[in-house]
Amino acid sequence: MKLFGRIASLAGFTLLVSFFAVPIGLTLLFGGHAEWMPILIGGFIGFIVIVGMSIFNVKRRAVFYGVPIAIVLIGCVVAVPALYKLTKPVVATSDVDLYDYAPNKPGTKAVELGRPASFRIEQDVPIIDGATALYPVYAAFAQAVYPKQDYDPYNSAVMSNRTGSAYENLLAGDVDIIFALGPSEAQRARASELGKELVLTPIGKEAFVFFVNKENPVNGLTQEELRDIYSGKVTNWKEVGGNRSKIRAFQRPADSGSQTALEEFMGDVPIMKAPTEEVADLMSGIITYVADYRNYDGAIGYTFRYYSESMIGNNNIRLLAVDGAEPTVETIRSGAYPITRELYAITARSDNPNVDAFIDWILSDEGQELVEKTGYVGINSAAD
CATH class of the missing domain: 3.40.190.10 (Periplasmic binding protein-like II)
Structure with a gap:
């Protein structure tokens, strides 16, 4: 009975911790931050091991502290490749001279x-x-x-x-x-x-363009998908054919040329409010943010074709095709590219x-x- 009571205590404690850990895990997994999951799982298991050893009166300190610490460290090691993108310095892109x-x-x-x-x-x-x-x-x-x-x-x-x-x-x-x-x-x-x-x-005439980091597998979007992203209706790249990653939709300040172009493109569709850290002051800044290695699987921004290709020339971004048409001089001239200004x-x-x-x-x-x-x-x- 004593053993049964200890097992029941451990099970109850595990359920209690799970009550908080599972929602956090689901938020990370489906919110585009799955890179933190190994650390969460390692910490969860390590914490349960510590409590379990306490309940079962495990006395040896090397085991008592070593096993859970090792579990947490393993979780950290597994997470390193994904977390690297959160710590690597920004790819520098200065404003045009x-x-x-x-x-x-x-x-x-x-x-x-x-x-x-x-x-x-x-x-x-x-x-x-x-x-x-x-x-x-x-x-x-x-x-x-x-x-x-x-x-x-x-x-x-x-x-x-x-x-x-x-x-x-x-x-x-x-x-x-x-x-x-x-x-x-x-x-x-x-x-x-x-x-x-x-x-x-x-x-x-010029093309108003949307762009992603070159490592993003998405090569093109429809106008409807772009409006869904910037209205906040679509929040994860998996919804538009990409990886499971939260979309970071960067914007420009009000009354800037590119922000006005976005407003015209959106028409009657309301633009979602962007967090302060996702509003780029300079037009080169929005390119820098999306080119940033840390944003490779999540960021999207907008600018103009000539400025991005000829004046900035950042090779870490890729202009998206819209409705199947690439933004080029030829498609602007022919009208095939649908978003010209x-x-x-x-x-x-x-x-x-x-x-x-x-x-x-x-x-x-x-x-x-x-x-x-x-x-x-x-x-x-x-x-x-």
């Missing part, structure tokens, strides 16, 4: 016509600003048309202060033209409050006498040639 694209700089990456432009501005040059991703193309416009001099990318007549700041500068009257995607609802409302009319002139020259009633003529030139064959040479698709470009 805009000085590489500055107009007239020796060795600049800003493309050239290869001949004198038919239109020139010698004085009253429009002050231009815009999105980081579009700086290479409007730097090329300025290089072809503006006086030959240095233009600092952050403080000159040809600068880039990122989308949100560029809109603020335009509405404040500090710049004449900005080059960006269309405004967010908040930016439109701000313009209306100030009595400003935003005039958007399409100058090119127009690139705009945007004004707000500038008094500069050269603004309209400059935009007309950008829409000319010469301006559109620079759009294509840079790596975007011309606004009037169509499939052959």
Whole structure:
């Protein structure tokens, strides 16, 4: 009877501990954190062994402490390969250096016509600003048309202060033209409050892209699956043909160009609230986070094709096909890639006498040639 009582006590204690351990285990297993399971199991068994030895009056200390400790250590060793991704340093990806694209700089990456432009501005040059991703193309416009001099990318007549700041500068009257995607609802409302009319002139096309770490086995998703992910309806990659791993859907701050593009893509589908640590300030930051080895099986982000492939060039991410179409110049041109966005020259009633003529030139064959040479698709470009 005494032995039976001890066995019953151990069984009861085991059931009590299981009451707490099983839900934790299921949460880890189905929540995309299965790498912790060997440690949980080892700890659970080790703890039960310690209690069992106490109940059965095991006196030898080497056994009393050694066996459960060994069990826990075995669990840790088994977990090491999976936990390695939680401790390996982030793959570094710095923001793009805009000085590489500055107009007239020796060795600049800003493309050239290869001949004198038919239109020139010698004085009253429009002050231009815009999105980081579009700086290479409007730097090329300025290089072809503006006086030959240095233009600092952050403080000159040809600068880039990122989308949100560029809109603020335009509405404040500090710049004449900005080059960006269309405004967010908040930016439109701000313009209306100030009595400003935003005039958007399409100058090119680009693909809005979603991307994962290159180790993620998912190569493509449908538009519906992408909306389900960013609405929070789908939370695990196994639901869309991937591994059993929790999805970490990174976002950008409100009023950034890519966040506005996501809002347009989602339409009436509400976007889930992203945890603070999953909101990337810089567009290069969202690429860095997804490229991070620790996120290889869980992260997804979004950006623009040219920026990710040509300006950042991080080989640790892979752009996803959408509805079976890869994001390429050819699929943007043909319309096969389903998520394209127009690139705009945007004004707000500038008094500069050269603004309209400059935009007309950008829409000319010469301006559109620079759009294509840079790596975007011309606004009037169509499939052959």
